[in-house]
Amino acid sequence: MRLSNALGLSILLLPVLALLPLITARSESIAVRIDPPALDEPASEGLETAVLAGGCFWGVQAVYQHTKGVRNAVSGYAGGDAKDANYQAVSYGRTGHAEAVRVTFDPRVTSYGKILQIFFSVAHDPTQLNRQGPDSGPQYRTEIFPQNDEQAKIAKAYIAQLDAAKAFPKPIVTKTATMKAAFYPAEAYHQDYATLHPNNPYIVFNDAPKVENLKRMFPDAFRDKPVLVADAAKSGH
Numbered sequence: 001m002r003l004s005n006a007l008g009l010s011i012l013l014l015p016v017l018a019l020l021p022l023i024t025a026r027s028e029s030i031a032v033r034i035d036p037p038a039l040d041e042p043a044s045e046g047l048e049t050a051v052l053a054g055g056c057f058w059g060v061q062a063v064y065q066h067t068k069g070v071r072n073a074v075s076g077y078a079g080g081d082a083k084d085a086n087y088q089a090v091s092y093g094r095t096g097h098a099e100a101v102r103v104t105f106d107p108r109v110t111s112y113g114k115i116l117q118i119f120f121s122v123a124h125d126p127t128q129l130n131r132q133g134p135d136s137g138p139q140y141r142t143e144i145f146p147q148n149d150e151q152a153k154i155a156k157a158y159i160a161q162l163d164a165a166k167a168f169p170k171p172i173v174t175k176t177a178t179m180k181a182a183f184y185p186a187e188a189y190h191q192d193y194a195t196l197h198p199n200n201p202y203i204v205f206n207d208a209p210k211v212e213n214l215k216r217m218f219p220d221a222f223r224d225k226p227v228l229v230a231d232a233a234k235s236g237h
Contacts, residue, residue: 031122031213034167037158040113041150047071048107050115051078051145051183053098054124055132059207060101062194063123065226066211067218069109072232074102075193076185078145078178085184093137100145102183104232110221112151116144116158118221120172122213126159127170133206143175145183152176191229 041048054060057075064073077085080097084090090097103115120126124142125133132140146152155176163172185191194207215222 030125031217032168033217034117034121034162035165036117037113037154038161039154039157040111041107041154043108047104048112049147050103050112051100051147051181052103052119053078053100053141053143054119055140056135057099057101057186057190058193058203059210060123062207063118063210063214064101064103065228066214066223067110067118068221068223070103070105070227072104072227072229074185074229075190076100076102076183078181078183079143082184087187090139093139098139098141098143100183112154114221116155118214118218120162122210122217126172126174127168129173141175142173145178145181146176147180152179195226195228
């Protein structure tokens with residue numbers, strides 16, 4: 001979401017704020033109940049990392065910051081070169097980067113499969129090609145960047161499982177082919193954005209409902225207090 005667009009959106013949506021109950025109800029209907037992946041990793045010692053792109057990173061980050069077992073969720077860029085890993089360049093949609101989130105999690109608490117189930121169910125719409133909600137362009141594409149062969153196998157199998165079950169009204173367009181793509185953290189002002197700016201109309205309309213959907217659909221995986229980037233850094237994550 002371009003910040004200039006966010007400002008314009010803030011002005012345009014001021015009259016809509018009075019209709020927040022209706023907005024929330026409409027947004028909640030976007031979430032989809034899906035089965036967990038039939039193929040998943042076993043619990044193991046140590047932390048694991050997942051890198052996921054599903055539109056504007058503000059909302060995806062917020063979802064995982066409220067997920068039990070996640071030690072850190074960092075907004076950033078993946079799929080392009082280091083020289084282009086900045087918000088101004090990525091916003092033009094020609095760098096190869098996607099807005100992405102690096103999720104560091106404890107597989108003894110939440111599995112990689114659960115991370116993916118949340119990703120497809122509440123974090124974004126995996127059937128939208130090169131866009132997500134109000135944002136359009138390849139930088140807002142849906143993509144999983146596997147960190148190892150096992151993650152790639154699980155992600156591909158899960159997409160096939162969901163498509164075969166017709167879990168969504170349209171085929172999933174999430175990419176999975178880019179292995180171990182370098183991840184570049186986004187600028188500091190993008191980190192913890194949904195928590196720091198809860199009254200921003202973009203957050204209210206697009207991202208807060210995702211967190212509510214997580215709470216509603218995955219109560220066992222939800223935690224009320226988010227793990228913020230600033231706090232995770234203090235603990236070495």
